[in-house]
Amino acid sequence: MGSGTEAHETTGAYVTAGESFTRDMNYLTTRITRDGAQGYPVEAGRYRLVVSRACPWAHRAIIVRRLLGLEQALPMGICGPTHDRRSWTFDLDPGGVDPVLGIARLQDAYFARVPGYERGITVPAIVEVSTGQVVTNDYAQLTLDLDVEWAAHHRAGAPDLYPEHLRGEIDEVALAIFRDVNNGVYRCGFAGSQEAYERAYVRLFDRLDRLTERLRDQRFLVGDTITEADVRLFTTLVRFDAVYHGHFKCNRSKLSEMPVLWAYARDLFQTPGFGDTVDFEHIKAHYYVVQTDLNPTQIVPSGPDLANWLTPHGRESLGGRPFGAGSPPGPPRAAETVPAAHTPAGSVASFGSDAD
Template sequence: MTDDLSTSGSYVKPGAQFDRDMSYIPDRVTAGGREPVDGRAGTGHPSPADAPPWPVEAGRYRLVAAYACPWANRSIIVRRLLGLEDVISLGTPGPTHDKRSWTFDLDPGGVDPVLGIERLQDAYLARYPDYPKGITVPALVEVASGEVVTNDFPWITHDFFFEWTEHHRPGAPDLWPEATRDEMEDVMKRVFTEVNNGVYRCGFAGSQEAYDEAYDRLWTALDWLEERLSTRRYLMGDHLTEADVRLFTTLARFDAVYHGHFKCNRQKLTEMPVLWAYARDLFQTPGFGDETDFEQIKQHYYVVQTDINPTQVVPKGPDPLVWLTPHGREELGGSPFGDGTPPAPRADV
């Protein structure tokens, strides 16, 4: 299975542990089409050396990213924080899809207004007529050719920061601060393996033994985060980084989906005082909460993942207004954007 939002196959394999296939289209978009910056993606997932680079060019690419998907939501948030809206357009598939592909059912006529396609699958097949894997988001698509460029989600946001620098807005935050980059890499890798992916190991466990192991690993990591964030406002200190973006998209889905749907039910997020305050702090920061859609999140998981929820009934709660309650994290000092500034309000709101 290529992704939690893969459009092929069953999610739950009886007797098996969930194993995420991290084999994606490896191409990178780089400044001038040069060899990409040799960074790391925070997953232990390397960038293949033979991946051909595509040049950074304003207006050339469209980011296709569903608000329902945590990996795609990450790319939407980073694009917004860095101010790339005018140079990389955004296409948003709806929250549900069939076995073939994500679809643009939220757009008039069910057609993406820029790419002119009904299914993201069309962009994959335009480049690879026999594409064998699931049609995943996020994906960068070249507008002129209609061909997918890459769906390698850890590197998409990495390159938004390192390769699109000349197009960053004035005051864009330093999402990969050099002074803490090595430690940040270790933190992001643990967040990815134990939390971002850990909730899926619980939800898609094919046996009691696999579930018990996944559950214990997840809560060990969440307890570690609760302790780490008790003395610092953000994962890497006084200012937000991409590490915070990556953790946020899982926390935003925790009580609405993962606690019940994925059986991650030792506690709700609202019952973990430090993580809950931290999550609200981020949610109330421009670029986070205003790029989060709880209804689309719930519709996706509860409707599409019929292995887990065969009735496709979508719960009405929890009340999203709790995300707007005071969090008190200012007492730890720091500020989200450091020497930078918040992004401008969304133009479509």
């Protein structure tokens, strides 16, 4: 999958009256490779992956890093869920400063690489610790390189998320998902005209219907194991009812009203490395607080009820081996564990406490 097939999340997604939403297609495409051909060799501890749990594009990198067991080789910094119109910030860290990079705003790492950098300050971004410079924010290629180029640092039992014999099919499926679903929800939400919205809406649900048929009799999107394609669809599905259905007007059906996709999403959510990376509070705070074009009051909805993410999905009956010949990752590191109150388990506990 060439990096040109996708674009990245920017901090500035705004409604432009009369126009369709167009995603910024420009990013820093430098790669970190085994041979260091672009000047950046794979090296444990040399880089820092900067993410936000709120962002669906960064969420892909969080999941892939965890599934592959790259926590020690590629340490991670986590930005807060909200930001100003220019830069993600390290609100979660003591003093609001990343403890390794020593910066409060991610834009400082971009400026260190390109003085006066004018494009979106995006996550995920990989920063070289010694120079404080962003190496890449090309998230589409970034996870593929974690799959392939970082193989020497994968954990024992790591799954092959981008198997060579399936790459053509994975690329094809993932590109359709990006165009119509990952980016499609944004094209609905940030449409500047009724016509642009309706075009995006039709494309989104047409693709979801096609994915329903694809997944009706097979457990995963490509082959019988989890691949990059599943990671890329999951990060949109997990946000669908909490954000996209209402906030982005993607309201033909909730995910929980689409039985096949709902069971598929729950199957992945209950798989180690997926659900344990989801922070629903960060997700809602980001969309409803930052995107004032769509939600000028910045009121964050209390729902939806999250408990149903933990209900049985029944997808095991379709066979498949989530991790292939490998094994699931162990528990997340303490410093990277999503607060319980931000998860379905926490919502169940909170509900029980109130009921008492």
